[in-house]
Structures are given as C-alpha cells and as structure tokens.
Amino acid sequence: MTTNNVRVAVFVSGGGSNLEAILVAQDREELGKAQVVLVISSKAGVQALERATSRQIQAVVVERKTCVNDEEFEAKILNALNAAKIDVVCLAGYLKKIGPSIIQQYQGRILNVHPALLPKYGGAGMYGHFVHEAVIKAGEKESGVTVHLVDNEFDHGPVLAQAKVPVLPNDSGEQLAQRVLAEEHKLYPKVLADFCQKLKR
Ligand code: GRF
Numbered sequence: 768m769t770t771n772n773v774r775v776a777v778f779v780s781g782g783g784s785n786l787e788a789i790l791v792a793q794d795r796e797e798l799g800k801a802q803v804v805l806v807i808s809s810k811a812g813v814q815a816l817e818r819a820t821s822r823q824i825q826a827v828v829v830e831r832k833t834c835v836n837d838e839e840f841e842a843k844i845l846n847a848l849n850a851a852k853i854d855v856v857c858l859a860g861y862l863k864k865i866g867p868s869i870i871q872q873y874q875g876r877i878l879n880v881h882p883a884l885l886p887k888y889g890g891a892g893m894y895g896h897f898v899h900e901a902v903i904k905a906g907e908k909e910s911g912v913t914v915h916l917v918d919n920e921f922d923h924g925p926v927l928a929q930a931k932v933p934v935l936p937n938d939s940g941e942q943l944a945q946r947v948l949a950e951e952h953k954l955y956p957k958v959l960a961d962f963c964q965k966l967k968r
Contacts, residue, residue, distance in 0.1 A: 771800065772800050772801070772802040773800045773801050773802065773854045773855055773963035773966055774802055774804050774805075774851065774852055774853050774854045774855070775801050775802060775803045775804065775805075775853070775854070775855045775856075775857055775959070775963070776803075776804070776805040776806070776807055776847075776848055776851060776853040776855075776856050776857070777789060777803055777805075777806050777807075777819075777856075777857045777858075777859050778806075778807050778808075778809070778856060778857065778858045778859065778861035779806060779807070779808045779809075779813065779815035779816075779859055779860055779861055780808060780809045780810050780813065780815070780860055780861050780862040780863070781810065781813050781814070781815060781860050781862075782813070782814050782815060782860065783806075783813065783814055783815025783816075783818045783859065783860060784860070784948060784951075784952065785859035785860055785880055785951055785952065785955055786806065786815050786818050786819070786859050786860070787818050787952075788951070788952035788953075788955060788956055789803060789857065789859065789955060789956050789959060790803060790818060790819075790822060790824070791956075792956035792960070794822075797956060797960065798956060798959065798960045798963070799960040799961075799963060799964045800960075800963045800964055800966075801855070801959050801960055801962075801963035803824060803857075804824065804825065804851055804853070805824070805825045805826075805827065805847065805848070805851040805853060806818075806819035806824060806825070806826045806827070807826075807827050807828075807829055807844060807847055807848075808826065808827070808828050808829075809828075809829065809830060809831065809861060809862060809863045810828070810830065811828045811830060815859075815860070816828070825851065827847045829843045829844050829847065831863060837866055838866075838868075840863075840866065841866035841867075841868045841869055842868075844866075844869060845868060845869060845872065848869075848872075848873075853873075854876065854963075854966065855873075855876045855877075855878070855959075855962070855963060855966065856869075856873050856876065856877040856878070856917075857877075857878050857879075857955075857959060858877065858878065858879040858880070858917065859880060859955070860880075861879075862894065864921065865877060865917055865919075867919055870917065870918065870919050875916060876916075876966070877916065877917035877924075878914060878915070878916060878917065878927065878958065878959065878962060879914070879915055879916075879917045879922070879924075880912060880913070880914050880951050880954075880955045881898075881912070881913045881914075881915065881922050882895075882898050882899070882910075882912055882944065882947045882948065882951060883898045883899075883902060883910055883911070883912075883913065883947075884909070884910060884911045884912075884913060884929055884931065885913040885915060885922055885923075885926060885929075886922075886923075888901055888902055888910075889913075889921065889922030889923070890920075890921050890922055890923075891921050893921075893922065895944075896940045896941070896944060899940040899941075899943040899944045899947070900940045902934060902943065903934060903938055903939075903940060903943060907934050908933065908934055909931050909932065909933055909934055910931070910932055910934050910943060910946075910947055911929055911930050911931040911932050911947060911950060912929065912930050912932075912947055912950045912951045912954055912955075913926055913928075913929045914926075914927045914928045914929075914954060914955055914958040915927055927958050927962065928954055928957075928958045929954075930950045930953070930954045932946045932947055932950055933946075
C-alpha cells in the first residue's frame with residue numbers, strides 16, 4: 768500500500784458482516800485510498816475479530832467492563848487509534864457510544880452505518896431487530912440503509928448516503944433485516960472509498 772493512503776480503523780461488536788464487506792472490497796482493490804489497518808472490538812471473541820486476523824490486520828479488544836470509567840474506556844480507544852496513526856473511523860455494528868474526546872479528535876471523520884432511513888428509526892435503543900420491527904409496525908412501505916457522519920448523539924450526524932429497499936406485505940423483522948443488510952454491504956464500502964478519496968488531511 769502506498770504511503771498516501773487514508774488509514775482506517777473499523778469498530779465492531781459482533782458478527783462483522785459490514786467489516787467483511789469492506790475487507791472484501793479492499794481485497795479487490797475497490798477501496799481507493801482507504802486502507803483498513805486496525806479493527807477495534809467492544810467485545811472479545813466475536814467473529815469480526817477473526818475477519819481481521821485472518822487477513823493479518825491488527826485487531827484490538829477494548830471492553831468497557833475492563834475500564835473503571837468512561838474516560839479510561841475512551842483513552843484506551845484513543846491510544847490504539849493514535850498508535851496506528853488512524854485518519855478515519857468506521858463504525859460497523861459497533862454498539863457503544865463514541866465518547867466526546869474521540870468525537871473531538873476525529874470531528875467529521877467518523878462514519879456509521881445504520882439499518883434504516885434516518886432520521887426516522889434511529890437513536891438510543893434503535894439497533895438490530897428493534898429497528899426493523901418498528902418499521903414494520905409503523906406500516907412503512909420502504910426502509911433502507913443510511914451511512915452518516917457521527918456526532919455526539921446516536922444516529923444523528925450529517926447523512927452521506929442512503930439506499931432504499933421495499934418493505935413487503937408479510938415481511939418478518941428478520942426478512943427485512945436481511946434485505947437491508949445486503950444493501951449495507953453494497954453501500955458502505957462505496958461510501959468509505961468516496962469519503963477517503965475526497966478527504967483533505
Ligand atoms: C447491521 O445491521 C448494521 O446496520 C448495524 O449493526 C448490524 C450488524 O452489523 N450497525 P455487522 O454484521 O456486525 O457488521
């Protein structure tokens with residue numbers, strides 16, 4: 768990889784299917800200047816970690832429960848980001864709130880993927896199956912995925928891109944989740960590549 772690449776850290780908490788989509792795009796040289804060099808997981812033993820280590824990408828676990836307070840949690844994360852000289856952070860299935868010191872240092876350079884058409888169906892508690900069940904319960908005819916910049920509120924920063932999917936009459940939460948997830952995997956790598964191409968450092 769050339770030295771002028773944009774160094775990216777991906778934050779995960781679980782399966783890491785979005786991480787996988789990003790790393791497959793990287794394997795195919797479809798990420799442009801973006802180079803994933805670090806994965807940080809909020810949980811040990813999750814499949815997302817193996818997706819990084821199997822590609823010899825540094826993977827670090829920073830668990831809130833091992834920290835005495837939020838400040839220590841943020842400091843551990845920032846230490847890992849600074850040591851790896853990270854330019855851009857991508858949240859991908861990451862379930863912890865990003866603390867203010869990280870938001871400040873990476874202002875305008877933290878991306879997140881949310882499985883709904885924000886600003887609707889976002890915010891605290893709106894993650895995973897809760898999102899899709901709320902969309903179906905509300906009788907929405909369409910849903911989708913949003914990639915947005917992260918600020919100090921959940922699912923709240925400026926939207927970078929969205930992609931829509933239909934909500935079908937007898938959809939279960941799981942069926943809608945799978946349809947949205949497939950769109951996430953297509954959209955996120957593209958948005959990351961485009962964002963890093965335009966980034967002024
Ligand atoms: C996805 O639905 C994503 O939208 C949300 O977390 C879920 C799991 O993501 N942010 P992953 O499979 O761990 O990437």
